[in-house]
Amino acid sequence: MVSVIGHERQRRLLARRPAQSLLFVGPEGVGRRTVARWFAYGLNCERGFPPCGVCASCRVEHHPDLFEVAPRTLTKAGQVARRPQIHLDQIAPRAGSGEESLIAWLQTAPRYRAKVGVVDSAHLLGEQAANALLKMLEEPPAYAYLILIAPSREAVLPTLASRSLTVGFGPLPENELQRLGGDPAALRYSEGAVGRLKAALADPAGLAEAESAAREWLRALAGDTAGLLGQTEVLRKLAEGPFDPWLFVARELESWPPAPRRAALEALLAAREELEAYVAADLVYTRLALTLRRLYAGLRSRSTVSR
Ligand SMILES: [Zn+2]
Known part of the structure; x- marks a missing residue:
């Protein structure tokens, strides 16, 4: 059984089984995967939508009629992949592959x-995998539904979309989010995403720590003595943690004057876009720190002038 918060309009639409092939788009953490699971339970519930929670199908924890594919983040040798991708053998059967394909x-x-069948991060489908999936989208078996999950429609290959x-x-x-807990810091951090809210509620101390570390990072850039390399390291550690340092930094900028804040x-x-395009993280962080430091210098000369 799956419990979903919000997205009533989307769920009303899905309950009418509008298509066998669906593309769920939206920001990370708002609940696209959860609604996909809810849809699978609803389709299989003895009483139809919304899933009743008590029939044999609804009581199954790992539903046998739900299959999720996600990008591989490790290479065959066990290294972290430079570019996570959904590979052909995850989509189509292939001799010699130990894995069951979608x-x-x-x-x-x-x-x-x-x-x-759920394809998580459909924008990371390799070309061959996408072509194999396309054939399935064109003629799915009568009992089959496919859900592609992506940040936007534009991010997915037009043929699939x-x-x-x-x-x-x-x-x-x-x-809607307050139903999960009313902690103001966690709600503020969530910015409307259930996934982020849950992470924040699970570790309030970690959240506070990450927030103050991000603030420190930004403020250290204002000082001339701060070593840039050390600052890059701080940001990298933060970014590897469970919380998104970008949100904290953006909030800290709210007190800046409009023009430098916009910059x-x-x-x-x-x-963020460079990181998503897999530009080397150290390079991205260093460049960001340099830009912010330059803006800080501008802020200082500005306040000198106005004095
Ligand atoms: Zn049921």
């Missing part, structure tokens, strides 16, 4: 009523 799994009848019904997910309003936010955004 398509092979979809070709056998469901245990209950309907099978749901055009064969799927796009369902958009946005941040949740605060009153700083643009630098933050650019850094």
Whole structure:
């Protein structure tokens, strides 16, 4: 059984089974994967939508009619992949591959009523894997549903997007999130994402620590004595933790005057995009620190002039 918070409109649409191939788009952590699981339980529930929570199918913890594929983050040799990707053998059956593929799994009848295959981070499908998936999207078995999960429709190959019904997910309003717990720091950090809120509620001390470390990092850049390399290291450690340091830094910038704040936010955004495009993290952090330091210098001369 899956419990979902919010997304009522999307769930009403899904309960009508609008298409066999769906593309869930929206920011990270707002609940796209959870709704995909909810959909699988609803399709298989004896009483239909919303899933009743008591029938045989609803009581299964790991549903046998739900299959999720996600990008591989490790190479075959066990190293961290330079570029995580969904590979062909995860999608289509291939001789010699020990792993069950999505398509092979979809070709056998469901245990209950309907099978749901979820492709998490569909924008990271390799070309061959995407082509194999395309064939399945064109002629799925009658009992099969496919859900592609991606940040936006544009991020996915047009051939895949055009064969799927796009369902958009946005941040949740605060009153919906408050049902999980009313801690103001955690709610502020969540910015409407259930996933982020849960992480914050699970570790309030870690959240406070990450927030003050991010603030320190930014302030250290204002001082001429701060070694840039040390600052890069601080940011890297922060980014590897469970909390997103970008959000803390962006909040800290709220007290800046509009023009440098806009420039700083643009630098933050650019850094995030570079990281998502797998530009070397150290380079991105160093460049960001240099830009922010330059902006800090501007802030100082500005306040000198106005004095
Ligand atoms: Zn049920």
